[in-house]
Amino acid sequence: MADDHPVLLVTGASRGIGAAVARSAAARGWQVMVNYLSNVAAAEAVVQRIAAAGGKAALVQGDTGTEEGIAAIFAGVDRQFGRLDGLVNNAGVVDSTSRVEDMSRDRLERMFAINVIGKIRCASEAVRRMSIRQGGRGGAIVNISSMAAVLGSAGQYVDYAATKGAVDTFTIGLAREVAAEGIRVNGVRPGIIDTDIHASGGLPDRARDLAPTVPMQRPGTAEEVAGAVLYLLSPEASYVTGTIMNVSGGR
Numbered sequence: 671m672a673d674d675h676p677v678l679l680v681t682g683a684s685r686g687i688g689a690a691v692a693r694s695a696a697a698r699g700w701q702v703m704v705n706y707l708s709n710v711a712a713a714e715a716v717v718q719r720i721a722a723a724g725g726k727a728a729l730v731q732g733d734t735g736t737e738e739g740i741a742a743i744f745a746g747v748d749r750q751f752g753r754l755d756g757l758v759n760n761a762g763v764v765d766s767t768s769r770v771e772d773m774s775r776d777r778l779e780r781m782f783a784i785n786v787i788g789k790i791r792c793a794s795e796a797v798r799r800m801s802i803r804q805g806g807r808g809g810a811i812v813n814i815s816s817m818a819a820v821l822g823s824a825g826q827y828v829d830y831a832a833t834k835g836a837v838d839t840f841t842i843g844l845a846r847e848v849a850a851e852g853i854r855v856n857g858v859r860p861g862i863i864d865t866d867i868h869a870s871g872g873l874p875d876r877a878r879d880l881a882p883t884v885p886m887q888r889p890g891t892a893e894e895v896a897g898a899v900l901y902l903l904s905p906e907a908s909y910v911t912g913t914i915m916n917v918s919g920g921r
């Protein structure tokens with residue numbers, strides 16, 4: 671693939687929604703930087719699958735919940751590709767199910783560090799590289815939110831839902847701030863998607879168990895979320911900014 675293809679950074683791209691976005695983006699001609707936290711084998715598999723399909727991808731380790739991690743990720747982008755045209759702010763975590771009064775300060779700080787501050791800081795680094803006001807050539811950012819932002823996740827993880835509400839507000843504000851600088855900023859709110867995230871919260875069957883509560887009567891796939899993300903990144907969405915798209919089967 672020619673080096674003049676646009677470059678997309680996907681955080682948390684070793685598994686789940688991020689991996690599906692990375693694969694779909696590569697199939698549409700993006701060069702993809704695959705970020706991961708700890709699962710190097712899964713990240714390598716994503717890169718190899720993209721290469722096998724004729725695409726171009728590289729991987730970079732980095733914790734989006736820390737300044738050192740974010741610096742390493744963007745240093746990797748600069749070193750590997752020397753340009754940045756898109757960011758999918760995907761990395762996010764849940765914690766074990768809990769009532770609010772039992773949530774510790776440490777838990778809340780980790781949750782907000784990764785799901786909110788990490789996304790704001792990654793977007794900041796992307797804007798520095800993409801803003802035409804700062805010598806860049808423009809670009810697009812997609813923030814991965816959740817239907818939890820509007821539903822609240824009572825009895826499960828209200829803290830997580832609150833981080834996603836913050837992400838939505840950030841999407842609207844940043845979109846307006848950089849709209850005249852060639853950067854579009856949008857969000858996607860997945861509903862119940864069949865990935866590992868539910869097991870990481872101690873509810874491995876959550877997607878299947880909640881299927882009857884979804885109007886479409888099934889969980890979504892990571893690929894279905896990726897379709898929305900790729901639209902928002904694409905030239906077809908050239909007049910779309912500050913929008914948050916539900917991908918939730920009607921939930």
Ligand code: NAP
Nearest residue numbers: 682684685686687707708709733734762816863865866867
């Ligand atoms: P997942 O299957 O648990 O995968 C999480 C990915 O994020 C992995 O690639 C993981 O890397 C990476 N990651 C986790 N913490 C990170 C950190 N601090 N720094 C860098 N990477 C990190 O999750 P998912 O279901 O695909 O969720 C992706 C996004 O969609 C999240 O923002 C989530 O809140 C949102 N979402 C998901 C659902 C759903 O039902 N699945 C619904 C609504 C919203 P390793 O492989 O190295 O651990």
